[in-house]
Amino acid sequence: MKKVFLGLSALFFAVLVSGCNQLTQYTISEQEVNQALAKHNNYEKDIGVAGLVNAHILLTDLSSQIGREEPDRVTLTGKAKINVTSLFGPQEADMQLKMKARPVFDAQQGAVFLRDxxxxxxxxxxxxxxxxxxxxxxxxxxxxxxxxxxxPAWVLSTDRSKGEALAKKFAKGLKVEPGQLVIPFTQ
Known part of the structure; x- marks a missing residue:
């Protein structure tokens, strides 16, 4: 009887603690960030040095790894299709890019930006x-x-879930954990 009571107590405590997490923080998974980054696919920009070389860049296939390579960073990968015009004529190239950025939560906008x-x-x-x-x-x-x-890489919405609505209202920063971004409601 004592073992059953201890087992039920441990289960109750685990449920209580996980329920408290939902009331004290909101978690954005790597998969959710990747879905949001898909909106940034097809980023196009003209860059270069006037008169010497100009390039039209199309960025596609963005994806992220959160806090895996470095504890406080997001690693992004993507492809860039580049059309170059220079003194040597038009040329094309493909680049496989790896980028790192620091995720920052802007409470006023309720958004996560990838800075630096x-x-x-x-x-x-x-x-x-x-x-x-x-x-x-x-x-x-x-x-x-x-x-x-x-x-922003992610914008909190009051329409998707109650947890996200709470995060938008009470968020106090951002923590980077392997595979997820955690937005605490208290400091």
């Missing part, structure tokens, strides 16, 4: 375009950084 975005790796195909793309990468990095500084 930085391209940490860029693989270029065809390889003969690597030198041209290396010279354009700082411009691409600045363009993407500016874009994600202005466009």
């Amino acid at each position: 975005l930085e391209i940490v790796d860029a693989q270029v195909q065809p390889e003969k375009m690597a030198a041209v793309m290396k010279s354009l990468t700082p411009y691409l990095n600045q363009s993407l950084k500016s874009y994600f500084d202005q466009k």
